[in-house]
Amino acid sequence: MxxxxxxxxxxxxxxxxxxxxxxxxxxxxxxxxxxxxxxxxxxxxxxxxxxxxxxxxxxxxxxxxxxxxxxxxxxxxxxxxxxxxxxxxxxxxxxxxxxxxxxxxxxxxxxxxxxxxxxxxxxxxxxxxxxxxxxxxxxxxxxxxxxxxxxxxxxxxxxxxxxxxxxxxxxxxxxxxxxxxxxxxxxxxxxxxxxxxxxxxxxxxxxTGRAEASAAAEERAGIVEEATRGRPFWLLVIAFTASGGAVAVMAVLLITYLIHLGHSPVLAAALAGLLGVLSVTGRVIITGLRTRLPAALIAAVIFALQGVAAMLLPLIGHTVTGAIGAVLLFGLGFGIASVTLPHLLVERYGTAAYASLAGRIAVFSVSDKALAPLGAVALAQAAGYGWVMGAVSAACAMAAFALLAYHRL
CATH class of the missing domain: 1.20.1250.20 (MFS general substrate transporter like domains)
Structure with missing residues (x-):
């Protein structure tokens, strides 16, 4: 720490x-x-x-x-x-x-x-x-x-x-x-x-008084400067930017891809609707497990499982059972970033500059959430949805490896 x-x-x-x-x-x-x-x-x-x-x-x-x-x-x-x-x-x-x-x-x-x-x-x-x-x-x-x-x-x-x-x-x-x-x-x-x-x-x-406010501002600036010069902060940027982009792509393209795999629009919409419910489930699970295991390690495992799910979807997603299994596996990690990142930031850097550090990470992660679906659509049109799922899987793997490296520091 x-x-x-x-x-x-x-x-x-x-x-x-x-x-x-x-x-x-x-x-x-x-x-x-x-x-x-x-x-x-x-x-x-x-x-x-x-x-x-x-x-x-x-x-x-x-x-x-x-x-x-x-x-x-x-x-x-x-x-x-x-x-x-x-x-x-x-x-x-x-x-x-x-x-x-x-x-x-x-x-x-x-x-x-x-x-x-x-x-x-x-x-x-x-x-x-x-x-x-x-x-x-x-x-x-x-x-x-x-x-x-x-x-x-x-x-x-x-x-x-x-x-x-x-x-x-x-x-x-x-x-x-x-x-x-x-x-x-x-x-x-x-x-x-x-x-x-x-x-x-x-x-x-x-x-607070002017002197106290000035001292607090200097402390926050020092925390931010030290954090942004260190490897742990940038590993968090990589992990949550890659994960956010992968989740955004699946949220936007999942229904279209399931229909492309041969499922009816009703079934595709129903399966995509599971993501919201599963995001709640994933948050409850990671909050409970965090009392026994490090949060970064739990999130890394879940991100890795999401990568496996994205890779399996083109292979098993043609069947209803396969599509349900892949969506369920990916959906467990759908909302964990929102409860994991605050914990990791506070755990390492304290609370004094939390919002400043979270804001700097959001520049990358939120931008990727906006741009990744556009890139995925272009990739799907140029090379097919299989390549999109491969890119999603690679992004999840990148997020998992970044958090594993963070955990070891």
Whole structure:
């Protein structure tokens, strides 16, 4: 463990750790609605937007890619803010921006307007979604490893059902009211829930004197500088960037590939729907095993199993049993990064600069989540889906080897 792990931690969000449960509960609500409205709902709007804007599906889908890339670019700045000032003001402002951006999205009449709205949504996502929420929870439970693990698990388990809730809800709203009115209603749902919860439940950092604030800033800068010069940090970057890209590719292309293998669209959609449920299962498993085994080693094994699943899918996926087996094996690792990376960062570097370090990793990992599916589509068109599954398997293997190397340091 690095010497910085024992560094003094700043004052926690809300002061008293007893507030932790209420903050976790509030963030579970805002993350579920936030991911549902700001991310997952987009797929339901894709076809009607393309029709009304007289654009291709690819041109419209580029808006979501732009949003994710902007969120990645904003991550380091957001991380520094969270470490220095806490989450209350940032997440409240992000909720206001997200609500306004979705309302603007409902009024777009051209692709440039759509891209502008999604640029704003990308900034909002960086301020209010997982990376910010994780930083708040890490700060609350700065000295309580068990509380932190349980808080992160509870948050991700609840928010893991965002797509299950908001995809059908959005489809119903679009069917009954049209896509523009549906967006207005979703913006109101998000704003009414997220703005007050972020403003009144997520607390600001305890105010310190100017000298204390300056000393804390110097400490954070020192931790970040030492971390980014060391091999362990970059092994984490490699592991979670490679894993994130592999997961993003499977999330986008799995249904299409299963249909390509000869399965019906209904069965393909049902199998892909298992990924959300399995992501919750994987998070519960890794949180439980972490009391007995090192987190990096557990995650490395699961990433390796995902690589095996991706490699086997072209070989056994033509049968229903084979497809189910491969999807189940891959799905167990679908959501473990969200609970593993915070633990590894805090374990090695402490909590004082957690958000700054997580933000730097997010530049790579979130960007890869946005770009990897585009590369996979191009590879599938040029060489076939078998090569895509090979690339996914290689990425999972890279993630596993990086974490094994990290574990040995």
């Amino acid at each position: 690095s010497a910085t792990a024992g560094s003094a931690v700043p004052a926690v969000e809300g002061g008293a750790p007893s507030r932790g449960r209420s903050v976790v509960a509030a963030l579970a609500v805002t993350q579920t609605i936030g991911y549902g409205v700001l991310y997952y709902a987009f797929s339901v709007f894709l076809a009607p937007m393309a029709r009304d804007l007289r654009a291709t599906s690819a041109q419209v889908a580029a808006a979501l890619t732009l949003s994710v890339l902007i969120a990645a670019l904003c991550a380091p700045l957001v991380g520094r803010w969270l470490d220095a000032r806490g989450g209350r003001a940032l997440m409240t402002a992000g909720s206001l921006l997200g609500t306004g951006a979705v309302l603007a999205w409902s009024r777009v009449e051209s692709l440039p307007q759509l891209y502008a709205a999604f640029a704003a949504i990308g900034v909002a996502c960086s301020m209010v979604l997982y990376e910010a929420a994780f930083a708040v929870i890490v700060s609350i439970f700065a000295g309580d490893e068990r509380g932190r693990a349980n808080g992160l698990l509870a948050l991700t388990v609840v928010a893991g059902f965002a797509s299950s809730i908001f995809l059908p809800l959005t489809g119903l709203l679009v069917d009954r009211h049209g896509w523009r009115t549906a967006l207005v209603l979703l913006a109101l749902i998000y704003g009414v829930a997220a703005i007050p919860l972020h403003a009144f439940v997520v607390r600001r950092r305890t105010v």
